[in-house]
Amino acid sequence: MKVKVAALPAVWVWIFALVPADLAGQESSRVRGSVREPAGGAIGGANVFLLETLEGALTDSAGIFSFESAAGGPVTLVVQRFGYLEVRRTIQLPRAAPVPIVMELAPVALEPIRVEAGSYRLGSLPDVTLSDLDVVRTPGAAADPFRAIQTFPGLQNVGEGAGLFVRGGDISETRVMLDGATVISPFRLDTDRTVSFGRFDPFQLQGTHFSAGGFGVEYGDALSAVADLRSVGRPTRSELNLGASVAGVSGRAALDASESSGGWVTASRSDTDFLMRLNGRRSEFDQVPESTDLSGSAEWSYRDSGNMKAFVLYQTDRVGVLIDDPGHSGTYRADARADLLAVSGFDVFGALGVAWSVATSGSRKEEDFGAFRLEREDRLTQSRAKVDVTVGRGIALAGGAEFEDRSADLAGSVPTGSHDNAPGAPTMVFGSRQTGSRWGGFGEIELQPWDALRFVVGARADRSSFTDRVTADPRVSVSWRPAANLTLTGAWGVFHQVPDPLFFEPTLGDPNLRAMSAHHLIGGIAYDDGEFLVRVEAYRKRYSSLASQTRGHVARGGGTGEAAGFDVFLKGDVPFLGLTGRAAYSFIDSERTDPDSGELAPSPFDATHTLNIVLTRGLTEWLEVGGAWRAATGIPFTPIERAVFQPGRGVWEPVYGAPNSERLPNYARFDLSASFLQSFWRDNLTVFYVSVMNVFDRRNVSEYRHNHDYTGRTPLRSPFNRTIYFGATTTLPF
Amino acid sequence: MTWRKHTMNRPGLLACVALALVPTAGFAFQAPNPGEVAARLRTGIAEAVIAGDDDGLAEMVTLARRAATAFSENGLVHHYLGYALYRVATLRFAADPDGALATLFEAESSLLRSIELEPIPESHALMSSVLGRQIVSDETAMSLSMRAGAEMRRAVEMGPRNPRVKVLEGISAFHTPSMYGGGHDIALDRFLAAAALFEEDTPESPLPAWGRAEVQAWLGQTYVALRMPEEARAAYERALEIEPAYTWVRDALLPALSP
Numbered sequence: 001m002k003v004k005v006a007a008l009p010a011v012w013v014w015i016f017a018l019v020p021a022d023l024a025g026q027e028s029s030r031v032r033g034s035v036r037e038p039a040g041g042a043i044g045g046a047n048v049f050l051l052e053t054l055e056g057a058l059t060d061s062a063g064i065f066s067f068e069s070a071a072g073g074p075v076t077l078v079v080q081r082f083g084y085l086e087v088r089r090t091i092q093l094p095r096a097a098p099v100p101i102v103m104e105l106a107p108v109a110l111e112p113i114r115v116e117a118g119s120y121r122l123g124s125l126p127d128v129t130l131s132d133l134d135v136v137r138t139p140g141a142a143a144d145p146f147r148a149i150q151t152f153p154g155l156q157n158v159g160e161g162a163g164l165f166v167r168g169g170d171i172s173e174t175r176v177m178l179d180g181a182t183v184i185s186p187f188r189l190d191t192d193r194t195v196s197f198g199r200f201d202p203f204q205l206q207g208t209h210f211s212a213g214g215f216g217v218e219y220g221d222a223l224s225a226v227a228d229l230r231s232v233g234r235p236t237r238s239e240l241n242l243g244a245s246v247a248g249v250s251g252r253a254a255l256d257a258s259e260s261s262g263g264w265v266t267a268s269r270s271d272t273d274f275l276m277r278l279n280g281r282r283s284e285f286d287q288v289p290e291s292t293d294l295s296g297s298a299e300w301s302y303r304d305s306g307n308m309k310a311f312v313l314y315q316t317d318r319v320g321v322l323i324d325d326p327g328h329s330g331t332y333r334a335d336a337r338a339d340l341l342a343v344s345g346f347d348v349f350g351a352l353g354v355a356w357s358v359a360t361s362g363s364r365k366e367e368d369f370g371a372f373r374l375e376r377e378d379r380l381t382q383s384r385a386k387v388d389v390t391v392g393r394g395i396a397l398a399g400g401a402e403f404e405d406r407s408a409d410l411a412g413s414v415p416t417g418s419h420d421n422a423p424g425a426p427t428m429v430f431g432s433r434q435t436g437s438r439w440g441g442f443g444e445i446e447l448q449p450w451d452a453l454r455f456v457v458g459a460r461a462d463r464s465s466f467t468d469r470v471t472a473d474p475r476v477s478v479s480w481r482p483a484a485n486l487t488l489t490g491a492w493g494v495f496h497q498v499p500d501p502l503f504f505e506p507t508l509g510d511p512n513l514r515a516m517s518a519h520h521l522i523g524g525i526a527y528d529d530g531e532f533l534v535r536v537e538a539y540r541k542r543y544s545s546l547a548s549q550t551r552g553h554v555a556r557g558g559g560t561g562e563a564a565g566f567d568v569f570l571k572g573d574v575p576f577l578g579l580t581g582r583a584a585y586s587f588i589d590s591e592r593t594d595p596d597s598g599e600l601a602p603s604p605f606d607a608t609h610t611l612n613i614v615l616t617r618g619l620t621e622w623l624e625v626g627g628a629w630r631a632a633t634g635i636p637f638t639p640i641e642r643a644v645f646q647p648g649r650g651v652w653e654p655v656y657g658a659p660n661s662e663r664l665p666n667y668a669r670f671d672l673s674a675s676f677l678q679s680f681w682r683d684n685l686t687v688f689y690v691s692v693m694n695v696f697d698r699r700n701v702s703e704y705r706h707n708h709d710y711t712g713r714t715p716l717r718s719p720f721n722r723t724i725y726f727g728a729t730t731t732l733p734f
Numbered sequence: 735m736t737w738r739k740h741t742m743n744r745p746g747l748l749a750c751v752a753l754a755l756v757p758t759a760g761f762a763f764q765a766p767n768p769g770e771v772a773a774r775l776r777t778g779i780a781e782a783v784i785a786g787d788d789d790g791l792a793e794m795v796t797l798a799r800r801a802a803t804a805f806s807e808n809g810l811v812h813h814y815l816g817y818a819l820y821r822v823a824t825l826r827f828a829a830d831p832d833g834a835l836a837t838l839f840e841a842e843s844s845l846l847r848s849i850e851l852e853p854i855p856e857s858h859a860l861m862s863s864v865l866g867r868q869i870v871s872d873e874t875a876m877s878l879s880m881r882a883g884a885e886m887r888r889a890v891e892m893g894p895r896n897p898r899v900k901v902l903e904g905i906s907a908f909h910t911p912s913m914y915g916g917g918h919d920i921a922l923d924r925f926l927a928a929a930a931l932f933e934e935d936t937p938e939s940p941l942p943a944w945g946r947a948e949v950q951a952w953l954g955q956t957y958v959a960l961r962m963p964e965e966a967r968a969a970y971e972r973a974l975e976i977e978p979a980y981t982w983v984r985d986a987l988l989p990a991l992s993p
Binding site for chain 2: 049053054058078
C-alpha cells in the first residue's frame with residue numbers, strides 16, 4: 001500500500017483530498033433528510049451540502065436529499081435555495097437519523113432606495129426616468145433637454161421658451177449646473193421679446209438630475225429647483241457626425257484616443273431664414289434668429305478610480321424682431337454671446353470619494369429697442385469640492401465647500417416710463433459694475449439602516465458679499481419603501497438665493513437687499529414596477545425676502561409669497577396600439593408680492609393646471625412616431641384699465657388694474673414627430689427626422705397688444721404657429 | 735515503471751504522512767482547498783460545454799455555488815460561478831428569456847465579486863458579455879453598453895494577448911450590427927487573432943483555459959455569415975480535431991453546412 005502511494009503521488013494526493021476518510025480507515029456515511037417550508041410544503045431544488053467537503057445533493061420534488069460523505073465528526077450542513085434564507089446546521093457524522101430542515105422565505109431583495117422627493121433623472125445613466133433617446137424623441141421639444149424637462153410634473157407652462165418655471169418659482173430660481181459648475185446663462189435668446197432655447201443638446205449630455213424641490217444641501221443659491229447636468233466625456237468610438245436641417249448645419253468629431261482618454265468637438269451654424277420662409281414667418285423678423293456654436297470636451301482616466309474632464313462652449317446669437325407697441329413700433333435687436341469652461345474630476349481613495357470642479361462662465365448681451373438700450377456682461381468664476389465617505393453599512397457622510405466670484409456690468413438707457421419706448425423718450429442713463437463673491441459649505445449624513453429606509457439630514461451655510469450676511473439652510477429628506485415597488489418620500493428644508501447682482505445697483509436697485517428665502521415641504525408616493533411608474537407629490541412652499549423688478553426695471557425687495565399644489569406623473573406602456581408614453585399633471589395655487597403695487601397677488605407663473613402627454617410608437621425597428629399634447633391654464637397678467645394722455649410727449653400712459661387679476665386664454669398645443677434610422681454602409685447610422693409643432697395651428701395667446709390710447713387690445717399670437725422642421729444626421733467612422 | 739522514477743516529492747510525502755496520522759474519530763477528512771475546487775470547475779465546465787451536457791453544466795453551477803459559499807474570499811471560485819452561470823444563461827435564452835436574465839444577474843454579481851477579490855482579464859471580458867446580454871430595451875441599452883464597453887476595455891488592457899478576451903470580443907462584434915461598431919468583418923479579425931493567440935496560450939491550472947476549440951466554431955459561423963463555406967468547414971473540422979466530442983460543432987454547425 002505504501003509503495004503504491006509513493007509510486008503514484010499525484011493520484012493519491014487527489015484521492016486523499018476527495019475521499020480522505022477511506023484512506024484513514026473511516027467508513028463513508030450517508031447524510032439524508034428533508035427540506036420544507038414552515039407550513040410543511042416541500043422545497044425542491046435546494047442545494048444541500050457540507051461546507052467542509054462540498055459534498056452534497058439537490059433536493060427532489062418531495063424535498064428529500066441524500067448523499068454520501070467521507071467526513072466524520074462535526075460538520076456544517078448548508079442549505080440554499082433562491083428566495084429562501086440560507087440555513088446552516090452543525091451535525092455529527094456518521095449520523096443515522098435524517099436531518100429535517102425548515103427554510104424561511106427571504107424578504108424580497110430590493111435595490112437600495114433611489115427615489116427622492118421631487119427628483120427625476122434623465123440621460124444615459126442608470127435608473128433614469130427619461131433616457132437621452134426619450135429626450136430627442138419628445139415631440140415638440142426640438143431635442144432640447146430643458147424642453148423635455150418641461151414635460152415633467154411640477155413645471156408650469158409659462159410662454160413657449162425653454163425656461164424652467166418650477167412650482168410657482170421664477171425662471172431664475174432654477175439653478176442649472178454642468179459638471180458641478182453653475183451655468184450663468186443656461187438659455188439662449190432669453191430676453192423678454194424672444195423665445196428662449198437651452199444651450200445644450202442631448203448628445204453633449206451624459207445625464208441630468210432634475211429636482212423640483214427639497215434637494216440636498218450640496219446645492220446652494222437656488223430657491224426652487226436644480227438641473228444638474230453631466231457632460232459626455234470620452235466617446236466609445238471614433239467617428240464623424242454630420243447633420244443638416246432646415247435651420248442649419250452641424251458637425252461633430254469624436255476621438256477614442258486610447259483606453260484612458262478621448263474627446264470630441266462640435267461646430268454648428270444655425271440660420272433660420274429658410275425655416276421662417278417655409279413656415280410663413282419671415283415677415284416677423286428684420287434679422288431672423290441665427291447662431292454659431294463651438295463646443296468640445298476631453299476626458300482622461302488617469303487611473304481606474306480617477307478621472308478628469310474638461311468641457312468648453314462658445315456660442316453667439318443674433319435676432320431682430322419687428323415689434324408694434326403702443327409707445328413705439330420698430331425692431332427689437334438682441335446680440336448675445338456666452339462661454340463656459342468647466343474642468344472637473346473625481347477620484348476614489350478606499351471608502352473616500354472626492355469630486356471637484358473649477359469653472360468660469362460668462363455671457364454678454366446687447367438689446368436695443370427704440371429708447372431702450374442695454375448692454376449687460378456677466379461672469380461667474382467658481383470652484384467646488386465635495387467629499388463622500390462611507391463609514392459603515394448604511395451610513396455615509398458627505399461634505400464640501402464652494403466659492404464663487406461674480407461680476408456684472410450694466411450700461412445703457414432705460415425709458416423712465418415703460419410705456420414710452422420711442423427714440424427721444426426720457427430715459428435714465430446709467431453704467432454700473434457690481435462685483436462680489438459667495439462662500440458656501442455643507443455637510444450631510446445619509447442613514448440607510450436597511451434597504452427600505454433612507455434618511456438624509458444636512459445643513460449648509462453661505463455668505464455673500466452682496467448681502468453681507470450668513471444664511472443657514474437645514475434640510476431633511478426621508479424615503480421609505482413599505483412594500484415592493486412602493487415608496488413614500490418626504491422632504492423639508494430651507495433654501496436661500498442671492499438676488500441678481502444688478503439688483504444691488506444703487507440707481508435701479510437696493511444695496512440693502514437680503515438673500516431670498518423659501519421653505520419647502522414635500523410629501524409623495526411612488527409606485528414603480530420597472531414597467532409602469534406612478535408618482536404623486538404634494539408640496540407647500542413659503543417665500544420671504546423676494547426681490548424682483550418692476551416694469552420700469554427697478555429692483556424691489558422684501559416680497560413674500562406662497563405656493564401649494566400637487567403633481568402626478570405616469571410612465572409606461574399604454575395597453576393598446578403598442579404605445580409607450582408618459583403623462584404629467586400639475587396643479588398649483590400660488591401668490592407672491594407684485595413689485596409694482598407691493599400687493600400680494602397671484603404669481604405671474606401660476607398656470608393652475610398643466611398637463612403634458614407624450615406618446616410614442618415604434619412602427620418598425622427603425623421607424624418611430626410620436627405625439628405630444630400640452631395644455632395649461634392661461635397665466636395671470638395685470639390688465640390695463642385706462643390711459644392718461646401726456647401732452648408733452650404725445651403718448652398715452654397706461655393705468656394698470658389689480659395686479660395679475662386676469663389670465664391669458666388657456667394654452668394647448670399638439671406636436672408630432674417621426675424619426676427613421678437607416679444604415680447605408682458599414683458603421684453608418686443615418687437618422688432622418690421630421691417634426692410638426694402645433695399641428696392644428698391653434699392660436700395660443702402670448703400677451704395682449706394695445707392700441708395707441710389703450711382703449712382696445714388684441715391678442716398677440718404665441719410664436720409657435722404650425723411649424724414644420726426636418727433634417728438628417730449621419731455618422732462616418734474614422 | 736521504477737520506484738526511483740515515481741518517488742513522491744517531499745511535500746507530497748509529508749501530505750500523505752500527515753493524512754495517515756489524522757485521527758479517525760473526528761475530522762477524518764481533508765477539506766478541499768479553493769485551488770483544487772477551481773481546477774475541478776475549470777475541467778468540469780469545459781467538459782460540459784464541449785459535450786453539450788446541460789445537466790453537467792447545472793452540476794458545475796451547483797458545485798460553484800457551494801465553493802463560493804465555502805471560499806467566499808477566493809476570486810477564482812467566484813469567477814467560475816459567473817462563467818458557469820453565463821454558459822447556462824446563453825443556453826437558456828431562446829427557451830426562457832426571463833430565467834436567462836435572472837441567471838445573468840447572478841452571473842454579474844459573481845463576476846463583480848471576482849473582480850473585487852482577484853481581477854483577471856477573463857472576468858472583465860465575461861462581465862462585458864454578461865452586461866451585453868442583459869440589453870433588452872432602449873432604456874437600458876445605452877448605460878449597459880457603456881458599462882460593457884468599459885469592462886471590455888479593461889479586459890484588453892489587462893490581457894492584450896489573452897485569447898479568451900479576444901473570443902468574447904469577437905462574439906460581441908458578431909452579434910453587434912456594423913452601424914454600432916460590430917459586424918462580421920470585425921468579428922472575423924478578432925477570431926483569427928484569438929486563434930493565433932491560442933497557439934502560445936498555456937495558462938496554469940486553475941486559471942481559465944477554455945476557448946481553443948470554441949474559437950474555431952465561431953470562426954466557422956463567421957465564415958458562414960460571410961458566405962465562405964469552405965473556410966467554414968475547415969474551421970469546424972479544426973474544432974473537432976481539437977475536441978472530437980464537440981457536440982455543438984459535430985451535431986449542429988457542421989451538418990448545417992451540408993448542401
